[in-house]
Each structure stands twice: as structure tokens, then as C-alpha cells.
Amino acid sequence: MVHERVMEKLSILADAAKYDVSCSSSQSNRKNKDNGLGNAKGYGICHSYTEDGRCVSLLKILLTNHCIFDCAYCVSRKSNDVKRAAFTVQEVVDLTIGFYRRNYIEGLFLSSGIFDNPDYTMERLVRIAKKLRLEENFNGYIHLKAIPGASDELLQQAGMYADRLSVNVEMPTEQSLKLLAPDKNHIDVIKPMEYLKKEIVGHKEEKKLNYKAPLFAPAGQSTQMVIGATQENDMEILGMANYFYDQMNMRRVYYSGYVPISYDNRLPAIGTPVPMIRENRLYQADWLIRLYGFNVNEIVGFDQPNLDLDIDPKLGWALRNMNQFPVDVNTADIELIKRIPGIGFLSARKIVAARKFKKLVPQDLQKLGIAYTRAKYFLAFATPFQLQKDLTSIQIKDQILDSQKSKYKNDFSNQLALF
Known part of the structure; x- marks a missing residue:
């Protein structure tokens, strides 16, 4: 009882x-x-x-x-x-x-x-x-x-x-x-x-x-x-x-x-x-405020008091500040590397450690686990950036959202194939 x-x-x-x-x-x-x-x-x-x-x-x-x-x-x-x-x-x-x-x-x-x-x-x-x-x-x-x-x-x-x-x-x-x-x-x-x-x-x-x-x-x-x-x-x-x-x-x-x-x-x-x-x-x-060095007024402001619901706040900041890009990860400060969409806090550390031994190329970043399909729009590697440099912020946003939809669709199809 x-x-x-x-x-x-x-x-x-x-x-x-x-x-x-x-x-x-x-x-x-x-x-x-x-x-x-x-x-x-x-x-x-x-x-x-x-x-x-x-x-x-x-x-x-x-x-x-x-x-x-x-x-x-x-x-x-x-x-x-x-x-x-x-x-x-x-x-x-x-x-x-x-x-x-x-x-x-x-x-x-x-x-x-x-x-x-x-x-x-x-x-x-x-x-x-x-x-x-x-x-x-x-x-x-x-x-x-x-x-x-x-x-x-x-x-x-x-x-x-x-x-x-x-x-x-x-x-x-x-x-x-x-x-x-x-x-x-x-x-x-x-x-x-x-x-x-x-x-x-x-x-x-x-x-x-x-x-x-x-x-x-x-x-x-x-x-x-x-x-x-x-x-x-x-x-x-x-x-x-x-x-x-x-x-x-x-x-x-x-x-x-x-x-x-x-x-x-x-x-x-x-x-x-x-x-x-x-x-x-x-x-x-x-997380951007605590770990990535962002100020609140960089993420939201009187002109945009609410966060975008369709994209994450780091990508939103990058698209509003395209003058900060492209970034060369072989020479940039780690604080700037952390601000690149698709590169996380730990990945930025790995990049800084790896570049001591060789000049990094896109394939190296992919091996380090970054989301390259997102990050490529903001990186200074010659060929990829030349392909993307004429895109507007809206076009970059649309392409990233389209790639996410394709990924989710493929992941869902792969899961169905298991049954």
C-alpha cells in the first residue's frame, strides 16, 4: 500500500x-x-x-x-x-x-x-x-x-x-x-x-x-x-x-x-x-553568444527584432554581412572562422590545428567534418568561390535551403529503403 x-x-x-x-x-x-x-x-x-x-x-x-x-x-x-x-x-x-x-x-x-x-x-x-x-x-x-x-x-x-x-x-x-x-x-x-x-x-x-x-x-x-x-x-x-x-x-x-x-x-x-x-x-x-563571440545586436536588432525561422541565426548574420567574406581559413583568425556558416566551434579548432602542417583545400575541410555545401559560399578557395561570387544573399539562401530539402528527401528515401 x-x-x-x-x-x-x-x-x-x-x-x-x-x-x-x-x-x-x-x-x-x-x-x-x-x-x-x-x-x-x-x-x-x-x-x-x-x-x-x-x-x-x-x-x-x-x-x-x-x-x-x-x-x-x-x-x-x-x-x-x-x-x-x-x-x-x-x-x-x-x-x-x-x-x-x-x-x-x-x-x-x-x-x-x-x-x-x-x-x-x-x-x-x-x-x-x-x-x-x-x-x-x-x-x-x-x-x-x-x-x-x-x-x-x-x-x-x-x-x-x-x-x-x-x-x-x-x-x-x-x-x-x-x-x-x-x-x-x-x-x-x-x-x-x-x-x-x-x-x-x-x-x-x-x-x-x-x-x-x-x-x-x-x-x-x-x-x-x-x-x-x-x-x-x-x-x-x-x-x-x-x-x-x-x-x-x-x-x-x-x-x-x-x-x-x-x-x-x-x-x-x-x-x-x-x-x-x-x-x-x-x-x-x-550558443552564438556564449561560444562564438557574437553580440546580441549582431544577431537581432531594432530593424529585425525576431530571428528568422527558416534559417539559423549564424547563416542569417552571414547573409547580412557578405562584406566579411570570403574568408581564407589558412590565414584567418579563429574567431572569424567560427563565424562561417557550416563550421562549428570544434571544427574551427581542428582547422587551426591542421593548417600548421599544410595548406588546406576543400577536401581537407570535408574530412574535418564541416558542412561544406553550406560553408563553400563563404570560403576563399579560388574555384568554388569564383563560381559563387556573383550570387546575391537571397540566391545563396535559396540554394542552401534547396540543398537542405534535397538532403532531407534523400535521407527519408534511404530510410524507407530499409523496410
Whole structure:
């Protein structure tokens, strides 16, 4: 009977947790010690991929879907007619250890609705992490949601036991938060971010001086924005993300397309979810900002406040800046090579390493794994570029899109041939 009740709670609270996408364990380095359970070295998000391409899993649940707030976009809001449940502290600990021993998971992602007040909820999240670390000797990955409005003391304890903490900003602007979550305060979101930034930086400096110094959220902090529930354009969304990266040392900003769950006159109509391609384009732009050296105003601007949906943002930038091309990969700086469509972050490094030994030709780039059918329009190899130099940006775009359609058609035909 007890097992059945816990499994029913798990069904409810795992389903409620699926709307929170701001979980990743990349770059945590918590090692196994004292013959404990697991480690958090390089693990990633639940049923997704780490930066090195491995698919891994986390137990991703809410402590409870009871909530005192009535945020219009949230399935767990207090006015929504859904089945409610709440785990005890010990139930979450037992589930985590049980699933880990069965090799179902590699760690825990734990969020929660707000029981009574932020401190009451945060204290229970901290108790779970503390029990796992100190009583169960669990060294696997733990990601805790930092509850806005919780005390600094509780956040400090959370950082000592968790690998990553995340405070969800939820809406891209303060105006939208006031519209859809009038009970919440934008300052309550920013304040814990600032505190966590200070603690993370301080502990890193202490670790340099004393290698025995304790870890504090070694995988940093992340946040999440709901997109499409209000009318912000991509320039406003990416501008907010850039603020978090610059001012909060945020490890990741996640973008969650609004999913219509019930009628509210403040929200888009039921049946009009945010297109998945918009999420994808925001993530691509986010990578350009974090890893490729792009400024937000190079990707979007007042003349084009939204990302193109038919082409990726790097290709969009290149087509708007044809004066930057062609690029000779044998002499160009790596920062410029990274900006060539079809050449990724790692491929650019391979190119710079390979050109030390010989002058690279198109065949060499193809062996390095770049998307040459896309990159060729922007490269300075004599013959290919002579063939392309008279094309306009629109013509290049059309040819690239046509080649993509042909590739997808051929791939689909090849798959059918297997049956």
C-alpha cells in the first residue's frame, strides 16, 4: 500500500516537473569519496545530451505541486483543477537511492511548488540534499531549484549540497511577470541570483588557495524563461539572457515555449502553442553568444527584432554581412572562422590545428567534418568561390535551403529503403 501511494505521487509529480527545462549537470566535478554512491563528473540532463554527446538521465520531480501562487502560465497554479500530491523528505531520498541502485538514473533534479512560504519549501529541498549527501553518502549529481524569496542562509546550505542551483526568472520582462504572476516580485528572482553569483565566485577563489575548501554549486546556476506567453520579441528575450550571462555569471539560460494548458484571457488562445522552431532558433542564438563571440545586436536588432525561422541565426548574420567574406581559413583568425556558416566551434579548432602542417583545400575541410555545401559560399578557395561570387544573399539562401530539402528527401528515401 505504501509503495502504491508513492508510485502514484511519482506519476503526478514527475509529470508536473516536465515543464521545467532548466536542468543540466554539465561541468560539475563532484568525485566519489568514502566508497559512496555515484559521482557527478560530466553528467547531463534527464533523457538528453551532454556537451560531449552522451545521453544521460536524472530523476526529475517536484517535491509538491501544491502552490500558494496563481501564475497564469503554470500547470500547478492554485486555481488550476489538477490532482495534487506531495512527497515527504524521506520518500524523495528513498526514491533517489532506489532508482540509482537499479541504474535508472545518474542524479536528481528537484523542484517544487510553494507549500506555505519560500523558506518553508526551500528548507525541505535542502534537507533532502543534505540527507542524500551525509546519510546516504550519495555523490551523484543533484540540481535543486532555488526558491525566490528564500533566505540567504538556506541558499548557502543548498549550495553546499547541490551541484547546480537554478532560480527561474520565468518571464522575459518584469512587466510580463506582473501581468501573469501578480503575486511574484522580479526583485525576489534577481536577489538570489546575485547572492549565488557572489558565493560561487568566492568559493572558487577559496578553492584556488585551499584545495580542501568545500564545493559550492560547482556546476553554477541556471535559469529559465517561458517564451510566447506574452509578446516579447527575440531581441528582448536574448537581451535578458545576455544580461544574465554578463552580470550573473549564469551557466545556462533555458527557453521554454509556452504550452497552452487552460483558458485565461491574459494568455494566447488554446491550440496555439509556441512553434518548436522558435525555441530551437533561440538556443542557436544563445550558443552564438556564449561560444562564438557574437553580440546580441549582431544577431537581432531594432530593424529585425525576431530571428528568422527558416534559417539559423549564424547563416542569417552571414547573409547580412557578405562584406566579411570570403574568408581564407589558412590565414584567418579563429574567431572569424567560427563565424562561417557550416563550421562549428570544434571544427574551427581542428582547422587551426591542421593548417600548421599544410595548406588546406576543400577536401581537407570535408574530412574535418564541416558542412561544406553550406560553408563553400563563404570560403576563399579560388574555384568554388569564383563560381559563387556573383550570387546575391537571397540566391545563396535559396540554394542552401534547396540543398537542405534535397538532403532531407534523400535521407527519408534511404530510410524507407530499409523496410
